[in-house]
Amino acid sequence: MATDRLQFHEMGLDDRLLKAVADLGWSQPTLIQEKAIPLALEGKDLLARARTGSGKTAAYAVPVIQRILASKQTVREQDVRALILVPTKELGHQVQAMMRELTAYCSRDVRVADVSGRADVSAQRPILMEKPDVVVGTPSRVLAHINAQNLVLHASLEMLVVDEADLLFSFGFEADLKNLLCHLPKIYQSFLMSATFSEDVQTLKELLLHNPVTLKLQGCLLPDASQLQQYTIKCEEEDKFLLIYTLLKLRLVQGKSLIFVSEVSRCYRLKLFLEQFSIPACVLNSELPVQSRCHIITQFNQGFYDYIIATDERSLADPAATQRPAGKGKKKKKAGNLQDKEYGVSRGVDFQNVANVINFDFPATVESYIHRVGRTARADNPGTALSFISHFQLALLKEVEEVLTGDNAESALKPYQFKMEAIEGFRYRCRVSAAGWMHALPLCIITENALKQTYDNPEELMWPWWDCFLMQDAMRSVTKQAVREARLKEIKQELLNSEKLKTYFEDNPRDLQLLRHDKDLHPAIIKAHLKNIPDYLIPEALRGLVNPLSDRMRRRREKSKVHGVTKRNFKNVQGKNPLRSFRYTKRKGTQK
Incomplete structure (x- = not known):
């Protein structure tokens, strides 16, 4: 044409x-x-x-x-x-x-x-x-x-x-x-x-x-609704972690994604939290050396990573806002010196083929929202923006909507149609109280012993019990000490890579490609069984899209079927199964 x-x-x-x-x-x-x-x-x-x-x-x-x-x-x-x-x-x-x-x-x-x-x-x-x-x-x-x-x-x-x-x-x-x-x-x-x-x-x-x-040119600050879909979901602090875990683990968010948080410490807290469930992500903030930051961006563009947890330049505009209260002046000054005043990722940097931008922490200004969301839907590519909104950010959300909408109602942010009650089962994985652990422990032990005596594959049936009561407290394991250790470990590792090995990587560029930035930091204990999602936790509408079973459990289920006939998974041991209904049998030689 x-x-x-x-x-x-x-x-x-x-x-x-x-x-x-x-x-x-x-x-x-x-x-x-x-x-x-x-x-x-x-x-x-x-x-x-x-x-x-x-x-x-x-x-x-x-x-x-x-x-x-x-x-x-x-x-x-x-x-x-x-x-x-x-x-x-x-x-x-x-x-x-x-x-x-x-x-x-x-x-x-x-x-x-x-x-x-x-x-x-x-x-x-x-x-x-x-x-x-x-x-x-x-x-x-x-x-x-x-x-x-x-x-x-x-x-x-x-x-x-x-x-x-x-x-x-x-x-x-x-x-x-x-x-x-x-x-x-x-x-x-x-x-x-x-x-x-x-x-x-x-x-x-x-x-x-x-x-x-x-x-x-182009009076609209962001692409129109045909190219960029913008959604909001109202949730508080604890629900943010529950939501991000569910969205990523169930693959409701697909493609390369930028997850923006407000502070450097939040980068590591969210990374450590996702590590509990074997969801790899790399952090990008002002504390990392500039060469490491550029290498992370390059590898992200090349498809090495799916998720980057990043801060933007707004966290540096007012360093005092991200520091602890007065009374610890020396630590406050030292923390401020770690940040690079010339750092910024929400503006100018060409992240390629970003499918989603997730505002885990809603930005403090309208301009910052525009710059963050502008990392997706670039050129002619489609993109999606999802923002988590707390109750005290509703006024700012209204301001953003007024600026973006103008005379075009299609550019307004739309509510994300998500039923929180459908993922309530995942909340046990994110947070279990210590009191609930102590009360549930005896019941779990009794149930486990009974299942072992009755079924050939008790692990499959033990999931509901142990998942509700004995799953690791992922939120509580990501303590301030764990975040501090993770930050120090990450900075030391990046300094080693960017300075001492610089000459080596210049001579061996292929080895540089093998250097990944989304490795586990491991300050917190990680349970291997949290990697998989049991079938009973997945909402019915998604069970056809998500395959939660591990290879070992899938093979066990396949072996249990012979010529179309399902094998009985329980032993016929009369009188030793506490889960079966009680049957009264009259003994010989006794009277009524």
Whole structure:
């Protein structure tokens, strides 16, 4: 079918760039790319707003590369010509990866350097001394290199890009950015890319842009209901853990999923809880080294993991909100220092093929909700968002609905039709009181002995008794001490992988692929039988979809059937079966 949309080959791009675009599988530009690339190639300053996942990175990366390739035909001197500022280290790595894919056939002419990743500024000096064509970094890191005289921009810079502009001030980069502008030339082309037009973006517009062209595309902040399904379910703290266990174990949530929580400690608490039931997940938060975080994202995109439990940048905006109350000042200060101020995963990072976003803890602001949910339903892919809502978050939920709905009622969040009473049997697995354990223990012992005397396969019938009374208390086993030990173990392991083994992994990239981040941390005791779900616990509507039996139990049931006749599973031992109904038999030689 014919289309009036401008195509990549009609934009006057270099053949090498067009070949790289074809390798990426981009058949036609997105709306923001169609509008922004021609204007950028004309030398216009741009202020572009488009929703997350709309292709904003390529909208500025393509014209930057094209202009550098064009300038190389007349100017042979190697120098820094483009600076891309990002709010987080993760986004810096993402931009660098995109630039390298687009320069696959012209990597000798366009060199890209990311200076946002490492902690030591001096370690990056050799990279910048080679004067790469494009430098990617956070404002604070770029300013640090300028002050260290590793980077000089006032004479050669031609283009400045600010990606996710509405986040720069919220990350505390206002002072760094203003100081950085003093080291830039008077004339350069600027691009401001943002998902929203906030007051901070307007301030940046006055500082950086000169007679810009404003592109306000795709008025909806999130995809419509045909692409993105948004649901809410009202539940309190204990029910959150019950719900997430049930949804994941019964495979009601399928596909790669991001699970957002509010605090770093909540990451590990939820991970340890899921480990009790053999549900693997990896954590992603500000305490982990940046190289480990990027490796986790890469492996998630490659399909190594199904579930990531992550915090977003909002947990760092007010560190005091996630710390303990006053009175333990030293510990509070130490915990705050562990967090990376340039961390963020709910914005900018290109998580690929995310089927679901689960707000285990509902975000504190409307903007944070939009950025979290924007990790799914990207490009033309469908996605689902599910949010757990406590009673004290109803006002915030109403605010989110008002912002998202507007004049379009279809974009409202819909209640998730889920019957909590259908999964009440799972609650025994999540929480059993100590009093219930002590009262139930004698009954369980008596029942077990009786079943062993009567049935050939007593384990199958013992499930209801032991599951109700003797299942491990998964919630109580995830104590504060267990969470603390898990955090320390995870950080030590990631530091070992990212620092001491860095050189080894560079020489042996295949071994790096074998490094998994979703392994059990094992601070808590894990019962092997919790891995499987007995049939009696599964709601009737789902029994045809879920197969809870282990291979061993399935084989036992198959062996018990011979030529279509079910084998009797009990011994004919008269008088020794306490579960059979009592029968009175008259003895010989006795009188009535």
